[in-house]
Structures are given as C-alpha cells and as structure tokens.
Amino acid sequence: MTRSAITTPPPGATLPEPLPGAPAPGSPLGSHYSRCFGCGDRHPTGLHLSAVTPDGVTVTAEFTVGEAHQGAPGLAHGGVLAAAMDEVIGMSVWLFQRPYVTGRLETDYLAPVPVGTTLHLRAWCTGMSGRKAYLEAEGRAGAPDGPVAVRAAALFIEVGMEHFAEHGDAQAILAEHHEYEVNP
C-alpha cells in the first residue's frame, strides 16, 4: 500500500486487543444503521456488506458489485469501491467500542472490478495513538485469496456521540441505538 505519512502510525502507536464483549469469532456483525449506504439492509442500492470478525479486532466482509454500482459500463465505480473500503474499515473501528469517523481515506485501484464480482474485503488496524486510529483494508476479487483489486489506508478520528446528534439526525440514532446517550 502506498500510504502517506498521514495514514502511517507514529512511533509509539499501539495495536488494539479484543475488548470484553467483542463479538464471538465468526459471528456476524450487524449493521450500525439500517439506511447506511455500506451496510444497511434497508438501503435499496447500497453495498449490503455482510461482515464477520475472525478475532475481535479485524473484520472480513463480502460485497457483490451490482448494476447500481457501475462507473464505466459493466465495471464498478471507483467511488463505490472507496465506499466499500471506508465501510469495512468503519466496521473494524466499531469493535473498539468508541465512535470514530473517517478523517482521511487513501485508495489504490489495482484491477477493474466487473459487475457480478464478489469482493472479499478485510480491514485491520495498524496503530492507535490518542484519538487517532490508523487502518488498512483490501478487496480481493472472487475469493478470499483472489487477486487484490483495491487497497486502502485510512486515518479515523474518535469523536463523541454528540458529533452524530449535532450534525446528523438524533432521532434516527435514538430509534436504532437505544444504548447510546446522545443528549446527556
């Protein structure tokens, strides 16, 4: 991955450990929001990522490129592939049990991805430092050990839940996540 200095962990960054309450290895990770473009089952044309965590700190997921995801005829749109990278990385920071948002996402496109291809995605953390989490992801075409078609490196920034209440739709958060106190 040709990551930049911004997405490279600084000296002293630490690697995450599985947290108490982490999903059991292999168990499916639910959607964080039913209308999310990446993982929501109520999004009509979204990516509908289905994901699991093998170990409580990394995530694997599958995304099948559909008609709604085209850029050039018959090929996945690059922005859609970047969204898949963002989502699988976002699912992996969800395991840290603190809210994060994408600050920076860098993407390498290594091969065109035809409609109908199932991308096997994987995301992992390369370091944590203060509010910053450094992560990478890859998408392999056709099989978990297929050729790498897309790679990404990202910087995610920890925020408070008020970030989503202040800038987003607090009622929708409350409707789907009763465990969060968004208006303390």
Ligand SMILES: CCCCCCCC(=O)SCCNC(=O)CCNC(=O)[C@H](O)C(C)(C)COP(=O)(O)OP(=O)(O)OC[C@H]1O[C@@H](n2cnc3c(N)ncnc32)[C@H](O)[C@@H]1OP(=O)(O)O
């Ligand atoms: C609930 C489930 C959520 C799932 C999310 C899925 C992933 C997503 O798609 S999130 C949506 C896309 N992302 C966004 O909308 C984020 C928009 N940006 C923001 O809200 C703000 O810029 C935010 C929160 C990232 C940072 O703002 P703020 O909290 O004021 O912190 P700020 O002081 O600016 O930055 C903190 C540190 O991060 C660094 N930083 C922040 N953004 C960047 C960036 N883009 N590039 C490099 N460094 C950055 C700052 O330089 C600073 O570093 P240091 O502490 O060393 O000085």
